[in-house]
Amino acid sequence: MATDCEAWLNANPIEADDLSDSFLSGEEDNAGLVVNKNIKNEINGNWLTSSSNSIHEARLKAKAKRRLRKNSSRDSGRGDSLSDNGEVVRGTSVAPTSPKSKLLDRKSRLGKGRGLPKKGGAGGKGVWGRSGEVYGREVVDQRDPNYDEAQENCVYETVVPPLEEKDFQKTVTPIVQEYFEHGDTNEVVELLAGLNLGPMRSEVPSLAVSLALEAKASQRELTSTLLADLCGPVLSPSDMENSFDKLLQQLPDLVLDTPGAPQLVGQFIARAVSDNILSKSYIEGFKGRVDCQYTRASLDRAAVLLKMSRGGLRIDNQWGTGGGQRPVIQLIKEVNLLLKEYILSGDSKEAERCLRDLEVPHFHHEFVYEAIVLVLESKGEKTLRMVLQLLKSLSASSVITVDQMRRGFERVYMDIAEINIDVPRAYYILEQFVDKSFVMGIIDVKLRDLCPCRGRKRFVSEGDGGVVKHESY
Structure with missing residues (x-):
């Protein structure tokens, strides 16, 4: 037998390429190297011909393909691949030929891929589409069993429920109080137009006037302007009449908080008639039908003002222009009149009240300046003493602040050279x-x-030796 094997080996020498097997791992190469060298020519102890060698090679290629499929699921596109002629190519990025590697791949893709969300961000439960996607107009299917022809002409609008009485004051009062600060009637008109006032529409003027009764003169002027601008866009003339009727009925309660409420309401009525908010026959309609003394006093006040307007009185400016809205020249004239009235009467409380009514705390330095100039131009001690008492009273009550007092004195210091000329x-x-x-x-x-x-500088008498003395007077 040995002699037969030796004779066969001499007839079929083994080439160098047959000594390596790239399809087997390192352990298989070390363990069965001799077996693999002769596996082409012998299977189960039988010598193979050339046809049996080709069958064996086909089996090896099939085994290599199975190994590639197994590795492709783990290292997709990065492991060994098989070329078209069946040769193994290492380190290439050839995609696996088997579609099962993609369909049955359930392994985690952590650290792989581009990190994009699944389905482009349009997936998930309850999601209609990706964010920012604009859908076209939906076409109604007329063959739908639930199709209604009336749906084609439907117009959808936002419905605002009517404002209830318990929420009226909470909603409208901040709007009016904020208007007293900025004085923009257009903003109030827009805010009230956005509310569904409903039957509470006629309550707006009465609420605004009741708030203005406890406010300053400038804010009453703003209220009259607001009523004139609300009539038309928001309120009707009938709403105005109903509102003033309610005000006249509430006068007994308003007098408790504001003693001058009848006269003030009468001025509001006269101003409303002058602004064509109320009809000219509004006051005449109450003749013979008024039992309340406060209502009668209010209507009499309005009638007197309307009669005076025919003689040249301007009712449109009866409240005056408060604060810094008045010109500086007018403020200076009012300050001078206030000081002259105080010198004649000597009533510091009345002077303090008049100064507060000017509503110009930033302009009180002018009051201090004019008071000191009045003292400098006076000839007696009475004016000096009275002005000192007035400034002391105003400083103690903090009507005139320390800064305004200082600024008034400094202005006199700067102008004393010009005042000294006169x-x-x-x-x-x-x-x-x-x-x-x-x-x-x-x-x-x-x-x-x-x-x-x-x-x-003056020279003293000769008895003093002609010494030059400095003296201030």
Whole structure:
């Protein structure tokens, strides 16, 4: 037998390529190297011909393909691949030929892929589509059993429920109070137009007037302007008449909080008639039908104002223009009149009330300036003493702040040179006034030391030796 094998080996020498098997792992190469060398020519101890060798090669190729399928599910596109002629190609990115590697791949893709959401972000329960997607107009199917022809002409609108009485004051009161701050009637019109007032429409003027009764004169002027602008876009003339009727009925309750309510409501009625909000026959309609004394006083006040308007009185400005809306020249005139009235009456409380009614706390330095100038131009001690008492009272009650007081004195210090042209003793009087103001606690020591003093050089008599002395007066 040995001699037969040796004879066969001499007849069929083994080439170098047959010594390597790229389809087997390292363990298989080490364990069965001799077997693999002769596997082409012998199977189960039988010598094979050339046809049996081709069958064996086909089996090896099939086994290599199975190994590639198994590796492709783990390393998709990165493992070994098989070329068209059956040869193994290592390190290439050839996609696996078997479709089962994609269909049956249930392994995690952690760390792989581009990280995009599934279905482009349009997947998930209860999701109609990806974010930002705009759908076209849906066409109604006329063959639908639930199709209704009336749906084609439907118009959908936002319905605002009518405002209830319990929520009326909570909603409208902040709007009116905010209007007293900014004074923009267009904003109020827009806000009220967005509310469904319903039957509470006629309550808006009465609420605005009742709030203005406890406010300042400038805010009453704003209320009259608001009523004129609301009539038409939001309210009708009948709503205005119903609102003022309710105000006249509520006068006994309004007098408890505002004693002057009858006169003020009468002024509002006269202003409304002047602005053509109320008819001219509105007041005449109450003749002979009024039992309440407050209502009668209010209507009489309105009738008197309307009669005076025929003689030239401007009812459209009866409340005046409050605050900084007035010109500076007008404010200066009112300050001078206030000071002259105080000098004649000596009532500091009335002067304080008038100064508050001007509603110009930022302009109180002008009051201090005019008061000091009045003292400098006066000839007696009475004016100086009364002005000191008034400034002391206003400073103690904080009507005039420390900054406004300081600014008024500093303005006099700056203009004393021009004032001295008309008043020769201005420096001397100012020095006395400043010293007494410091003693009474109206100003501090720093403001007192800033007071200018005019120096004068004079030669004394010959008995003094002709010494030059500096004296201030």
